[in-house]
Amino acid sequence: MKKFTPTLLWICCMAAVMLSITSLSLAADEFPASSNEPPQSGLLPVADPNYRLREEDVLRLDVWGEPQLTNQQMQITPDGKINVAFVGEIQAAGLTLTELSKSIAQKLEEAGILANAKIQLTILSLHKPTVRVLGQVQRPGEVTFKEGDTILDAIAQAGSYTNEAWLEKATLTRKGSDKPIPLNLKKLLEGDLSENYELQKGDTIYIPPEHYENKVYVLGMVARPGIYPIKDRTTVLSAISLAGGPLERAAMRSTVVVRGGPSKPEKVPCNIARLIDKGDFSQDVPLQPGDVVIVPETKRPDWGKISQILGTILNLTYLRRYGLF
DSSP: OOOOOHHHHHHHHHHHHHHHHHHHHHHHHHSOOOOSSOOOOOOOSOOOTTOOOOTTOEEEEEETTOGGGSSEEEEOOTTSEEEETTTEEEEOTTOOHHHHHHHHHHHHHHTTSOSSOOEEEEEEEOOOOEEEEEESBSSOEEEEOOTTOBHHHHHHHTTOBOTTBOGGGEEEEOTTOOSOEEEOHHHHHTTOGGGOOBOOTTOEEEEOBOOGGGEEEEEESBSSOEEEEOOTTOBHHHHHHHTTOBOTTBOGGGEEEEESOSSSOEEEEEOHHHHHHHOOGGGSOBOOTTOEEEEOBOOSOOHHHHHHHHHHHHHHHHHHHTTOO
């Protein structure tokens, strides 16, 4: 039989002690010792003691010394209430944790369940309010926001606006309302924040696409006649540039802008040649939605075409003279 040396016996004893300590530690974790102290709140999602609870916040309620009332998890309902065991519904939204704790303790006492209850409330998760951003944005749909966020924050969350967005005609519709609030996002982006409203849960922001009401028509002797979007400070010359510029036969001095309805159209003459030659910027008329810019063809002889016709006549005469046809 093999004998154990003193050193080997000491190692075995130490191993047994460490195993016992580990087992006790695991047992303590599994079955925590009871305490006469109220449960600790732990880390809260908000550090501000003045934070006022909102719909969809999730809370945990612990009552010292009352196992049946301890570890209750509850979510604040859309109408701002929580449901406490043996008490029923209690208003929670709009209160701080301290105010709600006093309210719960008072309800427990009034119901004859527990006097001088020691209440501990913990916020497990905060509400995540959403708004909808629809229309001409990169990622239309619902986005979350935090307290203090504004219209521009929501649009940024949606990936910003597209090239087809009609920024001047955006709208904001509050939850429960059927009257959209006009938004001029163009002014917002230029620094006028008077319409940069704070977001509310359930808001809907809509940015419509551009259409004929914010377009101009460029016709006549230009490279690409067609319909073009009008932006702030769009003028006749910039519209002609959008259309690829004038053709060789364009009568720039006779350019005209036609505006108004078909029954009473208004013709605004624009001598673009005078603008280019003499710097007369009064000729560069600012455009309005629906304007039609017409660049007519010059009336001077087209010597290129005349030359082609003369060349054709001479060739025909030569062929006939020699009887080739």
